[in-house]
Amino acid sequence: MKTVRILFISIEGNTRSFLKNLTKYAESITDQTSNPIKIELTEISEQTDLANESAPFFAFVPTYLDGGNGIDNGVTELMTNALGEYIEYGNNARLLKGVVGSGNRNFNEQYCLTAKRYASKFNAPFLADYELRGTGADVERIYKILSENA
Numbered sequence: 185m186k187t188v189r190i191l192f193i194s195i196e197g198n199t200r201s202f203l204k205n206l207t208k209y210a211e212s213i214t215d216q217t218s219n220p221i222k223i224e225l226t227e228i229s230e231q232t233d234l235a236n237e238s239a240p241f242f243a244f245v246p247t248y249l250d251g252g253n254g255i256d257n258g259v260t261e262l263m264t265n266a267l268g269e270y271i272e273y274g275n276n277a278r279l280l281k282g283v284v285g286s287g288n289r290n291f292n293e294q295y296c297l298t299a300k301r302y303a304s305k306f307n308a309p310f311l312a313d314y315e316l317r318g319t320g321a322d323v324e325r326i327y328k329i330l331s332e333n334a
């Protein structure tokens with residue numbers, strides 16, 4: 185079974201909650217799927233020491249931007265910068281296999297913009313998005329995407 189390493193950041197707990205549900209789901213369907221994956225989570229925060237990654241990983245990032253509309257202003261990243269700095273460190277970006285974003289659709293053009301910007305900056309695919317804590321359907325959809333890209 186392949187291990188899928190996920191680095192994530194979560195300011196208010198939604199991303200953490202989604203990834204706990206994803207991990208439980210992965211454990212629950214191990215015997216029922218042809219391409220099972222094991223999820224390995226690492227939470228990054230401002231306290232995390234920068235380190236060299238040694239294996240491929242995915243990044244899950246929520247969106248926190250300063251005001252604006254995401255088109256001509258409002259694209260300054262707040263709160264989640266520690267994850268971007270970690271990916272940027274050493275050769276880590278080369279091991280980034282894809283980015284999954286979360287946010288709130290009320291932010292219109294800024295919806296999940298941080299994940300899209302990471303994907304572009306670090307030359308990795310933007311794989312999926314979900315709102316807030318996500319739904320059961322989001323968990324199943326994103327599990328499938330990760331297993332296909334593992």
Ligand SMILES: Cc1cc2nc3c(=O)[nH]c(=O)nc-3n(C[C@H](O)[C@H](O)[C@H](O)COP(=O)(O)O)c2cc1C
Nearest residue numbers: 194195196197198199246247287288291295296316
């Ligand atoms: C101050 C603030 C700014 C936010 N800005 C955006 C935004 O620009 N785009 C977006 O899609 N979601 C935005 N959100 C929604 C968060 O990305 C969303 O609540 C996410 O689930 C938070 O994840 P976390 O609980 O893991 O930190 C914002 C939320 C807050 C509180």
